[in-house]
Amino acid sequence: MNMSQKISRRDFSKLLLTGATSASLGLFGTPSRAFGASKRVVVIGGGFGGAAAAKYLRKLDPSIAVTLVEPKAVFHTCPFSNWVLAGLRTMNDISQTYTVLKNKYQVNVIADSAVAIDSTRSTVKLKNGMVLSYDRLIVSPGIDFKWDAVPGHSEALANTRIPHAYQAGPQTTLLLNQLQSMRNGGKVIICPPANPFRCPPGPYERASLIAHYLKAKKPLSKILILDPKDKFSKQGLFKQGWEKLYPGMIEWRSGVTGGKVVKIDGTTMTVTTEFGEEKGDVINLIPPQKAGKIAFEAGLTDASGWCPVNPVSFESTIHPGIHVIGDSSIAGVMPKSGYAASSQGKVAAAAIVRLLQGKVPASPSLVNTCYSLIGTDYAISVAGVYKLTADGVVEIPGSGGLTPMNADADQLREEASFAVGWYNNIVHDTWG
Numbered sequence: 486m487n488m489s490q491k492i493s494r495r496d497f498s499k500l501l502l503t504g505a506t507s508a509s510l511g512l513f514g515t516p517s518r519a520f521g522a523s524k525r526v527v528v529i530g531g532g533f534g535g536a537a538a539a540k541y542l543r544k545l546d547p548s549i550a551v552t553l554v555e556p557k558a559v560f561h562t563c564p565f566s567n568w569v570l571a572g573l574r575t576m577n578d579i580s581q582t583y584t585v586l587k588n589k590y591q592v593n594v595i596a597d598s599a600v601a602i603d604s605t606r607s608t609v610k611l612k613n614g615m616v617l618s619y620d621r622l623i624v625s626p627g628i629d630f631k632w633d634a635v636p637g638h639s640e641a642l643a644n645t646r647i648p649h650a651y652q653a654g655p656q657t658t659l660l661l662n663q664l665q666s667m668r669n670g671g672k673v674i675i676c677p678p679a680n681p682f683r684c685p686p687g688p689y690e691r692a693s694l695i696a697h698y699l700k701a702k703k704p705l706s707k708i709l710i711l712d713p714k715d716k717f718s719k720q721g722l723f724k725q726g727w728e729k730l731y732p733g734m735i736e737w738r739s740g741v742t743g744g745k746v747v748k749i750d751g752t753t754m755t756v757t758t759e760f761g762e763e764k765g766d767v768i769n770l771i772p773p774q775k776a777g778k779i780a781f782e783a784g785l786t787d788a789s790g791w792c793p794v795n796p797v798s799f800e801s802t803i804h805p806g807i808h809v810i811g812d813s814s815i816a817g818v819m820p821k822s823g824y825a826a827s828s829q830g831k832v833a834a835a836a837i838v839r840l841l842q843g844k845v846p847a848s849p850s851l852v853n854t855c856y857s858l859i860g861t862d863y864a865i866s867v868a869g870v871y872k873l874t875a876d877g878v879v880e881i882p883g884s885g886g887l888t889p890m891n892a893d894a895d896q897l898r899e900e901a902s903f904a905v906g907w908y909n910n911i912v913h914d915t916w917g
């Protein structure tokens with residue numbers, strides 16, 4: 486006898502609202518090992534934070550039923566997307582899927598978007614109308630852009646002429662195609678955002694790898710970085726690399742020297758700064774950022790536009806029972822990186838396992854490592870280990886590391902090979 490014969494549509498809708506019923510019916514494809522599980526965790530977002538949290542929850546406590554909500558069947562990683570621009574990787578190389586999470590870890594993956602969170606009823610509504618109940622919710626939606634921050638800019642312009650390429654996928658392909666069809670002798674303008682933003686070294690690695698491509702294919706071309714900031718991540722190391730590998734090709738203009746963009750015109754491909762106008766053949770404007778849309782709509786953000794959390798568990802300080810991880814969260818001095826998001830996902834998973842058992846979460850330590858490729862055999866890195874103090878998340882003194890300014894060619898080559906190892910490890914750890 487099929488289910489529709491036994492339950493009316495109205496009763497069926499009511500059942501969807503009670504997670505225990507949905508789990509026992511296996512309505513969402515709840516896997517056999519999680520069948521009858523008493524606790525349910527829903528994870529919104531299958532990127533670096535969310536996918537790691539979902540997988541580690543299942544590893545730490547297989548009795549928990551974990552549902553991951555992510556609209557994309559294929560996730561393109563931002564890490565190594567700059568390598569794609571340089572022709573050193575393809576889009577296929579940076580693609581990840583949810584097959585292993587589903588089949589090996591029995592995570593119930595739903596290909597849809599969360600459109601509303603009801604923190605009072607502990608439910609998440611999906612775009613397709615389905616409602617999921619949770620005992621704990623993890624929110625890891627990454628970033629959203631402040632489209633109105635630069636007059637003349639818009640999401641439509643970003644999707645056609647001025648890509649940000651700061652969420653990997655079609656945006657990366659658009660920027661790649663523009664670079665490939667640009668004339669020799671053209672000008673690429675990169676406009677990084679103000680702090681805080683996703684991957685602080687990202688725009689500067691991008692400038693390096695676009696220079697790598699242009700040097701080989703279009704050597705008369707130039708790159709102009711118009712920056713609202715007066716300093717940037719790993720600045721000395723980047724500038725040293727640019728002088729060695731791409732002399733005269735990359736110009737960085739700081740905020741005080743006229744780098745702040747005040748207007749953009751996509752028709753004439755003109756960027757206006759406080760000091761004048763610049764025309765570009767390719768313009769890569771990366772807008773200022775805020776927490777992912779669903780975090781905003783659920784009231785998880787504060788006046789800063791990001792989500793305040795208790796760093797022991799990454800539980801929201803606004804809505805108990807909801808944990809915000811990754812770029813959307815305010816994580817003290819930790820940068821907004823994939824490695825940090827993954828580390829936070831594991832900390833949140835471990836904390837949730839204890840909370841669901843009625844225990845107090847242990848005080849965690851968190852980590853971050855970030856490699857930036859400047860040329861094929863030339864990479865730099867920064868690393869840090871973090872702990873909790875009364876002041877929040879702080880770096881443990883002496884724990885971190887930065888490539889030294891006087892590193893020799895062997896060391897820089899070794900860093901480049903470590904970067905590949907880093908990427909392979911983190912994508913395996915998260916989706917593999």
Ligand SMILES: Cc1cc2nc3c(=O)[nH]c(=O)nc-3n(C[C@H](O)[C@H](O)[C@H](O)COP(=O)(O)OP(=O)(O)OC[C@H]3O[C@@H](n4cnc5c(N)ncnc54)[C@H](O)[C@@H]3O)c2cc1C
Pocket residue numbers: 529530531532533534535554555556557560562563564565566567597598599600625626627628650651652683684687691777778779810811812813821822823824825826854855856
């Ligand atoms: C060019 C570039 C290079 C980078 N290089 C590095 C690097 O080398 N190392 C490093 O550590 N980090 C790097 N990063 C940073 C890294 O990509 C991010 O910090 C990381 O992706 C953050 O993870 P997250 O889980 O917060 O967000 P994401 O990984 O972006 O995942 C968010 C997911 O949530 C989904 N989502 C959003 N809203 C909803 C919704 N309503 N319902 C369901 N799903 C939703 C999205 O589809 C997305 O898949 C780089 C970033 C860029 C742009």
